[in-house]
């Protein structure tokens with residue numbers, strides 16, 4: 058009996074997993090991805106200043122960098138007595154760091170041990186990394202110990218780094234000789250090559266600055282894929298790609314990079330045809346196994362549609378259409394006969410994200426997002442003349458929209474609220490608006506009601522904030538959209554950002570989804586979207 062059961066199970070697994078949903082397309086997709094891999098532009102960056110990083114209650118994360126002297130003062134400084142120095146490169150850079158060491162008089166009679174700590178923000182180099190209890194690999198933190206066996210010598214650290222500040226500490230040396238550390242250099246790299254158009258002269262200084270830092274953020278994340286963050290996770294995530302692609306359409310316009318990412322994701326999908334949320338490029342491209350994120354799988358479709366709209370590249374979109382079409386089955390699997398998504402079941406089988414925000418109840422957002430994804434996918438089908446292959450969609454999103462109104466809309470308050478939890482969240486209103494379930498008038502009412510409702514679950518990251526701004530625009534709340542963008546991204550600027558962050562809560566500088574704020578990414582893809590808003594909706598933002 059046991060044997061029969063095992064055999065049946067074996068046969069079942071075989072039929073489920075051994076057949077590839079996409080037949081033999083993967084190899085071609087991977088080849089295409091390789092074909093569109095961009096060249097990296099390398100620029101040598103030199104440090105600007107020696108700084109001190111001091112506690113300051115008013116500064117971001119309570120640390121402030123203050124200039125002491127120009128960086129080359131380091132190069133003649135006998136380091137044995139100095140023991141520690143912090144260098145400021147003056148801007149966020151991503152690349153390979155090198156330094157040289159020479160003795161000041163007597164020959165070196167023993168090795169040196171130096172520790173380098175790299176930080177995207179000042180507090181990161183002041184933080185204590187010992188007793189790390191964060192939820193991600195400790196190794197993301199950028200501290201490196203180097204033993205210098207001979208002097209003079211030039212050393213390049215093997216790891217690619219992302220930083221503005223470097224702290225250098227002397228851990229070990231001989232009492233017999235002194236030395237200088239000099240020629241600090243970073244070979245900075247990016248695949249962003251094009252120069253985006255300048256903004257008109259009458260644009261306000263704040264909007265101009267937000268745009269500049271947004272462009273910088275996007276540029277730093279543009280490597281051989283659109284990375285989520287050049288410090289962490291250094292890889293392609295579909296949700297980040299979707300927003301970067303929007304930014305790219307209105308700035309660098311390097312569509313081959315988007316194309317490469319789309320092919321790479323398709324090639325790395327599961328044999329069942331569903332997309333993995335994230336792909337790692339090195340040493341050879343592979344998906345992060347088991348990482349299935351509901352919205353991200355479907356955002357592939359939206360990203361492909363936007364790409365097609367921007368480029369007219371029907372060939373790519375047609376080749377990847379089967380992937381987009383397959384993702385729709387995710388929604389079909391969970392939609393109940395009453396038109397609502399089976400939120401509970403979906404949550405057991407997929408990662409439902411929407412935001413890094415503890416306690417966010419995602420029931421309404423799931424429904425809204427699903428409708429949005431179906432509608433956008435249908436537009437893609439229309440562009441490609443494939444409506445007949447997804448002829449069920451218009452009926453499906455109409456039914457789901459009806460169910461959403463019936464079950465979630467509280468006419469009295471004008472807010473959308475879930476059935477299983479009465480939490481009032483920004484996310485729920487946003488996704489009811491972006492899905493078109495709420496009319497612009499109802500959307501305006503809902504978004505305005507949020508301002509006067511106590512205990513609203515607010516966005517936790519620029520990721521959800523992006524969709525918030527979009528929903529304000531879609532409801533014609535243009536003044537409010539500009540205010541919100543200026544307050545939020547301008548808030549980061551006022552706290553010293555030279556690239557925009559993964560997580561930002563105006564009231565709490567120390568918040569981290571990973572239980573350790575220095576491991577947050579301070580140059581993060583999903584935070585670049587002011588570039589898209591400012592350049593697309595010129596009448597609203599310029």
Ligand code: RAM
Pocket residue numbers: 285286289290294295296297410578583
């Ligand atoms: C973060 C990643 C990425 C995001 C996922 C869901 O860990 O950095 O930006 O897409 O979360």
